[in-house]
Amino acid sequence: MPSTSFPVPSKFPLGPPAAVCGSGETLRPAPLAGDTMKAAEEEHYSYSTPSINSGLPLSAPHSSLPAQCHDLQTSTPGISAAPSTNHPSGYGGAVDGGPSGYFLSSGNTRPNGAPALESPRIEITSYLGLHHGTSQFFHDVEVEDVLPSCKRSPSTATLHLPSLEAYRDPSCLSPASSLSSRSCNSEASSYESNYSYPYASPQTSPWQSPCVSPKTTDPEEAFPRSLGACHLLSSPRHSPSTSPRASVTEESWLGARGSRPTSPCNKRKYSLNGRQSSCSPHHSPTPSPHGSPRVSVTEDTWLGNTTQYTSSAIVAAINALTTDSSLDMGDGVPVKSRKTALEHAPSVALKVEPAGEDLGTTPPTSDFPPEEFTFQHLRKGTFCEQYLSVPQAPYQWAKPKSLSPTSYMSPSLPALDWQLPSHSGPYELRIEVQPKSHHRAHYETEGSRGAVKASAGGHPIVQLHGYLENEPLTLQLFIGTADDRLLRPHAFYQVHRITGKTVSTTSHEAILSNTKVLEIPLLPENNMRAIIDCAGILKLRNSDIELRKGETDIGRKNTRVRLVFRVHIPQPNGRTLSLQVASNPIECSQRSAQELPLVEKQSTDSYPVIGGKKMVLSGHNFLQDSKVIFVEKAPDGHHVWEMEAKTDRDLCKPNSLVVEIPPFRNQRITSPVQVSFYVCNGKRKRSQYQHFTYLPANVPIIKTEPTDDFEPALTCGPMSQGLSPLQRPYFSQQLTMPPDPGSCLVPGFAPCSQRNTLMSTPPSTSPKLHDLSSAAYAKGLASPGHGGHLGLQPPAAEAPVMQEAPRPVALQPGSPEQPPPALLQTQVSPHLSSSCSLGCQQVLCPNSPSSPLPSAAHEPTCLQSSGHASATGHQQQLQLQKKVQRNESSATGPLSLPEVCEDSDCNLAPIPVVIKREPEELDQLYLDDVNEIIRNDLSSTSPHS
DNA sequence: CTCCTGGAATCAACA
């Protein structure tokens, strides 16, 4: 839709572009241009570790903040509502907690166990705040007129990275790719056409104009502007880490572009080793921690490590984060990217941006409030400088257009890997119509494969409920992971803007920390509803992404994604409330979609241990000889129990499968036990794990959903939107926490909520709101850290985070079994309150049900998420699984499931079935989880038990 | 002519 829709003036503060330095791209050291691709490739392998990051631990700031908003039009009102489940992500939904609280760091999850920092992306968070400064906004507005006034997300601070593709290394982009990717540009352009740059955000521009010279124009400027600068920096700087990679990168970049990246990549082995190997080489270079952590983390590793996850693990994770972040910073950005960034950067100039940029980008410090400055400096400086050596000056986002209103003080929007609630207070961001479970993503070398569609035809629809203002808002969309770990931007997929006559919804692309974000206007006149018919999915070559320094994820078999929607709602107090919802998982590979069984729904989520009930599975690719395997996993991922369920072949259809719930191994459990099951069509053809909860025998069948992450989600419904209860085939990584604790109902969750709250910190403020304030940032960053967010606040934030994390653990230990939620909260709160973000989140997360993992896993979730590597589910689940299994066999023991143990006990005694109140159960669950986690930590940390 | 798609060839990684 045309910009027209946007009429709204943007006042939003949102917009401030956050400059994102952080984006991974930036972070990543730019590859040396010099290096040839080839070399680069080779280098990858060879790399010794680069040390890159090393330095910075923190550096990476994430830029991920939200992109600025733009205006987009709105889509038409939507329609149907689909329930979504969602993702968990949201913390208690509401979140209230402090802003920071909200965001959990999701990132953590990385397999590494390390905190998931995902790649260290450096995001610059919100410099936005800075931007905010009004100017940008205004600019935007002014400039744009066009732009809808939607409040952009404030953040979008996107830096314009030079490299357009920040998300992907340009180099990577294959020439062809460019097309699609270009689309971005083009898109941008289109965008532009529609809007003039509404946002100044560099982001946009860069892309859009990728062409634009901006980069070109002033490199410097470019830098600054976009955090990209960072990128740029990075690139140049590559140095740090770069070097090794740099070469690689470059090569890759270059090479990549050329044709396939094959190169090195090609050869790399994905297998477990693969990553590592590759990683190591590459990463290693990076020196640091990152690499290592992640690497280690990888599937294989992680299993083994699981145990470690415990508190110590947490700490490690944190550290890792730091490191990662640093790494990320440098590393984070794929080498290629970096290069590109550099390269691009220059070129990147944003077309529009200028205007916006200038203003928008960020006003230089001056604009920003002191606080902001600090942040900036910190972040930027820190990571940028260190890592990237970005010229800060440039950074200044000077350009950011005016974001608007100062209101945004808070600089930053939550990093993309932060877990956010889907609803808070009166607001609820909900996916009314879920996307189809399969969508073949296109490569850059291919033409677009169209927009993601809804299963029933049409397109996904997202709506923000409870928003009564007249100001348009910006809905952000990016491609997130769909594995068991916390939701975070998917390293191998990027959202792709679809334009054309068939597209009714206007959109704008921005890049936040290596992640492309599509900004779509949410207009009051459309009831804050947007039809997502402008979002396609671009597949990045595994080889390109895996070369990134901080990248620990494996692309192979990591083909499931989720559409992640975010909206940043300005609050009266100047804060911004950020909500997030993730769609159901979407299988993006052609082959997998055709061959792998996919469970979209299950008729029953829980049942007494006696089993025997028929459960109907709905999905795809079911065969008569499909097997349904129930598995109980230990926290560390080991399979404690496996049982093949009886299936009714006669009733088997490609889209439905009837299975008989097998009796649980322990008939005497006193509390619900979460297990998993999957459909297997053959050796490598397994569906994602589905959650299932065994209830104590006597317990009335009323299940407590709670156990699963999903459940909460379910319960909460909206919140979780992402996955419908049934649907979620995959575990939502996101925090399963009940989005709104309160809302959710489940008392059990309450803890979470509380936690959240606590975390959120600022009691006063609604949790929901994010603090953009620097503090928040720091926190956020830290937390986000998993991802690369860390960057920004490095130390400070980290510290807090670290602390926080630990505590939780500690606490847990104390009361292993079910500590009252309160405890958790409290525990958390302290930290959180002050800063919270990550720590809190993490902490919370763990507790949160979200853990996708099977029952055993539950608790770990958090940990997993954070550290984790989450054993369970990586995307590569399959691989992992395999690996895991192996590992499991060996490892689990110690970790063992607490539950199991308990169960065993239970077994002994007849089960007095204690029917707990659901709430209680939930609580217990949490508690249990927590306890387990703690135990694990403890054990890992100190074997005490 | 471009955008979408579906299908499949090709190649590398795995088992």
Place this chain on the structure above:
DNA sequence: GGTGTTGATTCCAGG
């Protein structure tokens, strides 16, 4: 080390 399978990526072709 060889071979078959699986997965990723690139090509082709039709609508």
